[in-house]
Structures are given as C-alpha cells and as structure tokens.
Amino acid sequence: MQCAESRNRASASKHHTGVNAQTTLAGSALGQWYGPLTSPFLAMRVSRLMLVTLRDDPAEAEIVSHKLLLRAGYTRRISSGIYAYLPLLWRVLQKISQIVREEMNATGALEVLLPQLQPADLWERSGRWAGYTAGEGIMFHLTDRQGREQGLGPTHEEVITTLAADLIRSYRQLPVNLYQIQTKFRDEIRPRFGLMRGREFIMKDAYSFHADEASLRETYADMDGAYRRIFARCGLRTVAVEADSGAIGGSASQEFMVTAEAGEDLVLASADGRYAANQERAVSLASEALPLGPDPCQQLSTPGQTTIEALVAAHGFDPSQIVKVLLLAARFADGTVQPVLVSLRGDQQLNEVKLANALTAVLADHGALLEVAPIDGAFVERWSLTPGAIPFGYLGPDLADDTLDQKGKAPGVALTSAPQSPVAPPRLERHFLRLADLTALDLPRFVCGANQADSHRVGATWADLGPLPQTVDLRAAQPGDRCLHDPSQHLEATRGIEVGHIFQLGRKYSTALDATFTNEAGQEEPLWMGCYGIGVSRLAQAAVEQNHDANGICWPLAIAPYAVIIVIANLNEPLQVKLAERLYGELQSAGVEVMLDDRDERAGVKFKDADLIGIPFRVVVGRGAASGQIELVSRVEGERQDLAAEDLLTCLMQRIRP
RNA sequence: CGGGGCGUGGCGCAGCUUGGUAGCGCGGGUGCUUUGGGAGCACUAGGUCGCAGGUUCGAAUCCUGUCGCCCCGACCA
Structure with missing residues (x-):
C-alpha cells in the first residue's frame, strides 16, 4: 500500500x-x-x-506543552476549549489509540462506536439529566425539530447500559467489556491549557458487565494491568492513585496520573510507595491536638477576633485546640436548600469533595447535589432571615436552628428562581444538618464560638453542646501528614495530570436503567458494572508536558508522529x-x-x-x-x-x- | 458565575495617559548573494485598530454597550 x-x-x-x-x-x-x-x-x-x-x-498558551503543540504546528484553537488536530497530531493520536486498542483487545474487550447524540429520556431515567444540563452541568444539549431534547454525550453509561439491557439476557453471556475511542463533549466550566481540558476531546471509554461483584473486581484488576501497560508503552511515567468517584458514582476507583508540574491534581503519596491518592480522596493521620487546660467552660470576650489566626494571636491558643464552624448551604435537584454546619478542628482544612460525597449520601432523597455555597449576608437577605441572627465569626457547633427563622415575607415569595429553570424552585430547610470531622469530635475540650458576637467559649465539651453532630471524614489530607498504613511514613505531594480513571460502578446504572440478566438460579438481577476511561487527546499533551526540552518536544518513540x-x-x-x-x-x-x-x-x-x-x-x-x-x-x-x-x-x- | 487581564496586517507586540485617520520585529511574495543550527541586501503585498453606538470639526486613543479570548477563583465566615 x-x-x-x-x-x-x-x-x-x-x-x-x-x-x-x-x-x-x-x-x-x-x-x-x-x-x-x-x-x-x-x-x-x-x-x-x-x-x-x-x-x-502564542499569547493564548500558558503551559509549555500547550505552547509547544501550537508552535510546532500540531494544533490550532478553533474556539475556547475546541481544537483542530493537525496532521502530525492526528498521527500521534492514532498511535496512542492503537496502543490502547491493542491492550484493550488483549484483555478480550470488544470495540464499538456509540452515538454521541443521546436522548434526554435516557438521562432522565438514570436521574442525571437535570444535574448534567442545569446550573454547573456540563452537557451540551439541544432540542431537535420534533421538540425532543438531546444531549451531546459527555460519557456513555446511559447508552451502554440501555444496550446491555437489550442484549444481555443470561449470566452465560457474562462478563463482557465494551469500549470505544471517540470524541466526547463536555461544556467545562473553565476549559484550559489547550488539550488538557477541552470541551471536545478524544476519549477511550470502556464499560464492563458482570454477574457478580467478584467478576467485576477481576475485570477491574485486568484494566488496571492494561492501563499500566498502555501508559508504559506510550513512554509515560505515571502513578496510580486512589481516587474519588465523583459524579460518575460507584465505589472503588483509581486514577492514573502523568507526573508533571503543570498537573491540575495534587497527588499525596508515601515514600515507601504503598499509598498514593488524589488529595480529594486521600486519608491520613492528623497531628496530635495540643490538650487544653482543665478549667471549666467559660465565656471569653473576643471582640473582632473572627478568625482562627486572630484568636491564636490574641490568646495564645494552638489552632488544634479550636473547633471552627463553617456554615454552608447545599442545593439539591429537588429544590431543597439544606443549611449545613460543619465542625472542623481549627488547624484542619475542609475537603470539599469529601463534604459533597457526605451530603449526597446523607441526603440521598433530595436527588443530585447541585451546589454547596457559603451562607453569608447575601444568603440571609435572599431568604429573609433575621438580620444579625447568625453571628458570623462566632459560630459554635450548637448554633440554634431558630437562626434560620424567617422574618417578614412568607417563604419563597420573593425568591423563586427563573421561571424557565428546569430545576425545582429552591426551598429552604429550617434546620441545620450538623456534621463534624473526627478530629474535631475527638477533642475532649476545645475553644469554639459562643454563637453571639465578640464572644467565644473556652473549655467547651461536646456534652455541653447538645446532640452530637454526625461524624464524617471531612478533613483534607496535607503533605507532611502521617500515613495510616505506617505512621512513620509521611505524605509527599506531587502534581499530576489525570490521563486514566477506572471505576467499579456497581449496580447504580443497571438498577436505574433496568439492565438485568438471569442468573444461574433463573432469577433476574441487575448487572454489575465497571467503567474505564483514558483521555487520549489529553494524554498526547501530557506526553509533551513530560517530554520536552528547551528546543522543543521530545516524543517517546512509540507515539512520535x-x-x-x-x-x-x-x-x-x-x-x-x-x-x-x-x-x-x-x-x-x-x-x-x-x-x-x-x-x-x-x-x-x-x-x-x-x-x-x-x-x-x-x-x-x-x-x-x-x-x-x-x-x-x-x-x-x-x-x-x-x-x-x-x-x-x-x-x-x-x-x-x- | 465572581475577580483580573487582553483584543491593533498571518504570529508576537508598540502606539492609547496628553484625540489630529498606524508603527516595529518575525512571517509572506519577487530578485540577487548566501548555504550544517531560525542568513544578508533590495523591492513588494498585507491592517484602518474585535463589533455597535455615543462624544467631538476629528476617535486605535475618551464614554457606553456588546462579542471573543486568556488567567485566578468559585471552601476556609
């Protein structure tokens, strides 16, 4: 030829x-x-x-890989987050695809090509349409000439599960693993860095179906192996890390990170190599809190001292002796706006991803979690709460529910959302959901706000504060923290570019979309599922980020054009x-x-x-x-x-x- | 969505504060010379300053609006 x-x-x-x-x-x-x-x-x-x-x-590029891909004639931007793959880049992408294909095929996976235009009702059945199209949703969507709503596929769980429901009847057909290499569409909140986070990009996505969880684990392990081989063959240095499952849902998941300074993710890993996790997910041991003196609980006048730093500076406390309280509002797909009080030890930081997961789990009845935002003056005004009822800067874990009482107008009158909003109108819950991180709950005695301006309490105990909040792991692991598996090990930070992610989905989608099979005993049950993604176009740029010098790109041989x-x-x-x-x-x-x-x-x-x-x-x-x-x-x-x-x-x- | 910045020949930029109808480098074309690490000389083409209004005798420059692009953030009370 x-x-x-x-x-x-x-x-x-x-x-x-x-x-x-x-x-x-x-x-x-x-x-x-x-x-x-x-x-x-x-x-x-x-x-x-x-x-x-x-x-x-080029002025449009910030990071070196993006600059080089533009300078060397590999790509051009068409609009924000949308890029043309020019001949040299297309060859690179095809080479990566081919390696992916070979390794996927070697595991017995089957290549398919699924539609990118996907009907809304499929997504409504899985409960994701509203969350993916409204507000911060990332699905491009449109109405066709028949007036039917369609989405451009940001991912393919709905389509593939529907197919599985149609095609898989018996345990004898299982397990199967289907994959495709195809353009995905995601209306990212902020596209950036060229191919790193585009609104249209090439992805390999695979979906496996199983009769039981053990089989799922087996394929998940196969994919782990295949991914390691794929990235190694591409000439990339990657690290596999424990990850949060995010909006996709499910239980176990693992990300593959190309280590690079420009990476958007922070990886925390132990030096012994036995533990590595995305910071979103990472767990660790917090440092020991300094004990607080035995004096009984008393009020302390703290005018103007609304921050941990100010309290520490004025009274010589250690941040670990303080319980700080964050006041947030979580908005759900059914319109519920749930005020949340989060208690954290003063020296710890909130991990938003853990919080979002906790909220989703605790308040599962309200549908998808759409937003978590701080409660502030604007919120008080919007919901006509009593001005001044919430003493910002002096909050304690026992802040009374009646601070959410309304003054004046009837509920919801002045604050209905835009009429064409596809989401239910917001409705404020009049009680707090109280959550506390374990490090805060472990404090026998602590300093916290007195729920009145210019005043804190010293020597408070949880017994003083009424019912205990729900205990959840909410703290962000930090570089330098001790590791759970071996406290003599400490977490070290590396930046990474996520190029692959594998999930054990479980039966979330098969249940929602009624994808069942007949088991050996002749009974119908939902399929077990896994899904496995590789950002092919992102991988190409990540390869440049990791392989370049002052003169330009140094492609690994296997993926060089x-x-x-x-x-x-x-x-x-x-x-x-x-x-x-x-x-x-x-x-x-x-x-x-x-x-x-x-x-x-x-x-x-x-x-x-x-x-x-x-x-x-x-x-x-x-x-x-x-x-x-x-x-x-x-x-x-x-x-x-x-x-x-x-x-x-x-x-x-x-x-x-x- | 909030904040910041930027839109001037293909690319990178200056000019804008102190209005008087565009300039530099690279790139393109032609010719001559040169020929192993982004050549030299000469000639040449190419923009009306994102777009729309407004102010003014006059707007790239001032004002308003709008579109687009980039960066940070959208948690720490």
Missing part, C-alpha cells in the same frame, strides 16, 4: 511539484476515524505537510538530494515511519524545526553525501553518529526495534 508514494518518489522534482501519496486522501479509505495507521501514512515530505511552525510563543526525519542540508546539492531520496525510499520499504525534509530552507531552519516537532531520530544528509557519509542524531540524547549511508537502516532498526 505504500506503492503510491514509491512511484512518486521517482518523479519528485527538485521543486516538489509531484503529487504525493499523502495528498490522495488515502486515509479516508480507512473507513474508521480512529482506525489503525496503514501504509499510506508511512511517509511524508515536509514540503507537502502544511507545516507552520512559530518562533514566538514519525520515527525518523531525513534532513537534506542543502537542496542545491544534487548528490545530497539523490542520497536523501534513496534513503527515504529504503526506510519506507523497510516499514520505517519516516519524513523527508525537502523544503528549500537553510539547514539551520530545518534542524530547528526537527527539534521543535520532536522526531526521535534525525538523519542529516549533508556534506558527506559525496562520499556516502551521513549523520544520525538522537533527539533526546542529542548524540551524533557519523555513518555510511549503507549502514543507516541496520543502525536505525537496532534503535527503533531493539
């Missing part, structure tokens, strides 16, 4: 007017968008590549052109993915570009061409090697396929 290019090689003139195989759009005959690389894509003349490299960093670039140093030297063309043909024939820089540019320009676009091996055909001598340069090590043209193929093959 590479014959078209071979034929043209002979006719390509010095001015490169010959039509190359690449321009015949042979690729479209592949049929599959994300299909494997085939021979028409084996080689490329740079003069035909529409390659535009930039000298200056081409393995080799042959540079003709001086196009006016017929001997050089002739030798380069000969080597170009030889490498193609040997199946090497090779590009030929046949542009009429000075050598320096071509060297710079070769470095910038990051091709792993550069062959320079220059002055030595007359005597059949060429130069082989490795992009990463920069090592140069002079050799006879006849030895190039052998030498390269050793490097490329050791």
Whole structure:
C-alpha cells in the first residue's frame, strides 16, 4: 500500500511539484476515524505537510506543552476549549489509540462506536439529566425539530447500559467489556491549557458487565494491568492513585496520573510507595491536638477576633485546640436548600469533595447535589432571615436552628428562581444538618464560638453542646501528614495530570436503567458494572508536558508522529538530494515511519524545526553525501553518529526495534 | 458565575495617559548573494485598530454597550 508514494518518489522534482501519496486522501479509505495507521501514512515530505511552525510563543498558551503543540504546528484553537488536530497530531493520536486498542483487545474487550447524540429520556431515567444540563452541568444539549431534547454525550453509561439491557439476557453471556475511542463533549466550566481540558476531546471509554461483584473486581484488576501497560508503552511515567468517584458514582476507583508540574491534581503519596491518592480522596493521620487546660467552660470576650489566626494571636491558643464552624448551604435537584454546619478542628482544612460525597449520601432523597455555597449576608437577605441572627465569626457547633427563622415575607415569595429553570424552585430547610470531622469530635475540650458576637467559649465539651453532630471524614489530607498504613511514613505531594480513571460502578446504572440478566438460579438481577476511561487527546499533551526540552518536544518513540526525519542540508546539492531520496525510499520499504525534509530552507531552519516537532531520530544528509557519509542524531540524547549511508537502516532498526 | 487581564496586517507586540485617520520585529511574495543550527541586501503585498453606538470639526486613543479570548477563583465566615 505504500506503492503510491514509491512511484512518486521517482518523479519528485527538485521543486516538489509531484503529487504525493499523502495528498490522495488515502486515509479516508480507512473507513474508521480512529482506525489503525496503514501504509499510506508511512511517509511524508515536509514540503507537502502544511507545516507552520512559530518562533514566538502564542499569547493564548500558558503551559509549555500547550505552547509547544501550537508552535510546532500540531494544533490550532478553533474556539475556547475546541481544537483542530493537525496532521502530525492526528498521527500521534492514532498511535496512542492503537496502543490502547491493542491492550484493550488483549484483555478480550470488544470495540464499538456509540452515538454521541443521546436522548434526554435516557438521562432522565438514570436521574442525571437535570444535574448534567442545569446550573454547573456540563452537557451540551439541544432540542431537535420534533421538540425532543438531546444531549451531546459527555460519557456513555446511559447508552451502554440501555444496550446491555437489550442484549444481555443470561449470566452465560457474562462478563463482557465494551469500549470505544471517540470524541466526547463536555461544556467545562473553565476549559484550559489547550488539550488538557477541552470541551471536545478524544476519549477511550470502556464499560464492563458482570454477574457478580467478584467478576467485576477481576475485570477491574485486568484494566488496571492494561492501563499500566498502555501508559508504559506510550513512554509515560505515571502513578496510580486512589481516587474519588465523583459524579460518575460507584465505589472503588483509581486514577492514573502523568507526573508533571503543570498537573491540575495534587497527588499525596508515601515514600515507601504503598499509598498514593488524589488529595480529594486521600486519608491520613492528623497531628496530635495540643490538650487544653482543665478549667471549666467559660465565656471569653473576643471582640473582632473572627478568625482562627486572630484568636491564636490574641490568646495564645494552638489552632488544634479550636473547633471552627463553617456554615454552608447545599442545593439539591429537588429544590431543597439544606443549611449545613460543619465542625472542623481549627488547624484542619475542609475537603470539599469529601463534604459533597457526605451530603449526597446523607441526603440521598433530595436527588443530585447541585451546589454547596457559603451562607453569608447575601444568603440571609435572599431568604429573609433575621438580620444579625447568625453571628458570623462566632459560630459554635450548637448554633440554634431558630437562626434560620424567617422574618417578614412568607417563604419563597420573593425568591423563586427563573421561571424557565428546569430545576425545582429552591426551598429552604429550617434546620441545620450538623456534621463534624473526627478530629474535631475527638477533642475532649476545645475553644469554639459562643454563637453571639465578640464572644467565644473556652473549655467547651461536646456534652455541653447538645446532640452530637454526625461524624464524617471531612478533613483534607496535607503533605507532611502521617500515613495510616505506617505512621512513620509521611505524605509527599506531587502534581499530576489525570490521563486514566477506572471505576467499579456497581449496580447504580443497571438498577436505574433496568439492565438485568438471569442468573444461574433463573432469577433476574441487575448487572454489575465497571467503567474505564483514558483521555487520549489529553494524554498526547501530557506526553509533551513530560517530554520536552528547551528546543522543543521530545516524543517517546512509540507515539512520535514519525520515527525518523531525513534532513537534506542543502537542496542545491544534487548528490545530497539523490542520497536523501534513496534513503527515504529504503526506510519506507523497510516499514520505517519516516519524513523527508525537502523544503528549500537553510539547514539551520530545518534542524530547528526537527527539534521543535520532536522526531526521535534525525538523519542529516549533508556534506558527506559525496562520499556516502551521513549523520544520525538522537533527539533526546542529542548524540551524533557519523555513518555510511549503507549502514543507516541496520543502525536505525537496532534503535527503533531493539 | 465572581475577580483580573487582553483584543491593533498571518504570529508576537508598540502606539492609547496628553484625540489630529498606524508603527516595529518575525512571517509572506519577487530578485540577487548566501548555504550544517531560525542568513544578508533590495523591492513588494498585507491592517484602518474585535463589533455597535455615543462624544467631538476629528476617535486605535475618551464614554457606553456588546462579542471573543486568556488567567485566578468559585471552601476556609
């Protein structure tokens, strides 16, 4: 299939007017968008590549990988969070896809392609339509000409589970694992960093179905292994971490992080390598609290001391002796607005993700959690609460429910939400949900607000404060914390880019969408499910973030758009052109993915570009061409090697396929 | 959504405070010279300053609105 290019090689003139195989759009005959690389894509003349490299960093890019992908001509922004994949990047994406495909297939997973346009009623059945389309929801949605609502798939649980409900009847068909590599649409609150967080991006997503949880665990472990092989084959350094399941739901989940400074996630890991988790999820041992003196509880005048810092400065307390109280309001899909009092030890920070999970679990009846926001003056006004009833800055865990009483207007009159809102109108609960982190509840005696302005209590005990709040793990683990598995170990922080995530979903979606099978005993039961994602386009950029130097990208060989670039140093030297063309043909024939820089540019320009676009091996055909001598340069090590043209193929093959 | 910043030839920027109808570098084209790490010289094409109003004799510049893009945040009372 590479014959078209071979034929043209002979006719390509010095001015490169010959039509190359690449321009015949042979690729479209592949049929599959994300299909494997085939021979028409084996080689490329740079003069035909529409390659535009930039000298200056584009103003739109902030992080190095984004700058390099733009400068080296891999991508262009079309609008915020939406990018075109140019020819070189498309090859990278196809290579990554192919590695993913091979490893997925090796586990017995089946490739499919599911619709991106998905009917609202599917999402209503799973209970996610409102949450995904209203407010902070990320699903692009539209109404078709029949007036039916449709969403653009941000993920495919609903579709795949519906298919499973249709197709899976018996335990004899199980387990199965289906995957696809496809464009996803997510209307991100804030797209950023190019392909890192786009609104349209390429993802591999897989969904497995099982007769029981043990089988799910088995496939989950298979996926863990497959993912490790995929990232290793892509040449990436990754770390697998415990993760929060987030909006997808379910129980166990693990993320795969490409370690890089520009990563959006914070990973906390122990030096012994036995524990690693996303900070959202991480657990650790808090430091011991300093004990407070035995004096009985008494009021302390603390005018203007509304922060932990001020209390500490004025009275010499240690932050660990204080219970701080955060006042928040959680809004749910059914319109409920639930005031929440969170008690934390003064030296600890709230982990919002843990809080959101706790709220979702405790108040499951109210549907999806849409928002958690602080209660402040604006909130008091909005809900016509008694002004001044809530003594901000002096809150105690026992703040009375009657501070939520309304003054004046009848409930809800002045504050209905926009009439066209798809979500139920908000309705304020008139009592607090009281939660406390274990580190706060463990304090025998502590300092806390007195629920009146300018006053705290010293030596309070939980017994003094009425009913105990619900105990939940709410504190954020921090770098330096002691580890649970071995208190002599401490958590260390690394930044990471999440490129993969695997979940044990359980039966959440199968139950909601009535996807059942008949078990061995002849009874119907919901399928067990797992899901497994890889951000293919994000992975490409993460690879750049992890593999670059001052001169440009240094692609790992396995995902480089081409393995080799042959540079003709001086196009006016017929001997050089002739030798380069000969080597170009030889490498193609040997199946090497090779590009030929046949542009009429000075050598320096071509060297710079070769470095910038990051091709792993550069062959320079220059002055030595007359005597059949060429130069082989490795992009990463920069090592140069002079050799006879006849030895190039052998030498390269050793490097490329050791 | 809140905060901050930015929109001026293809790209990166200056000009704006103190209104007088655009400038620099790179890039593009042509020619000559040069030819192993982003060449030199000459000539040349290309923008009416995001868009819409307004003020003014006159607006890239001042005012209002609007659109787009980037960054931080959307928890710590």
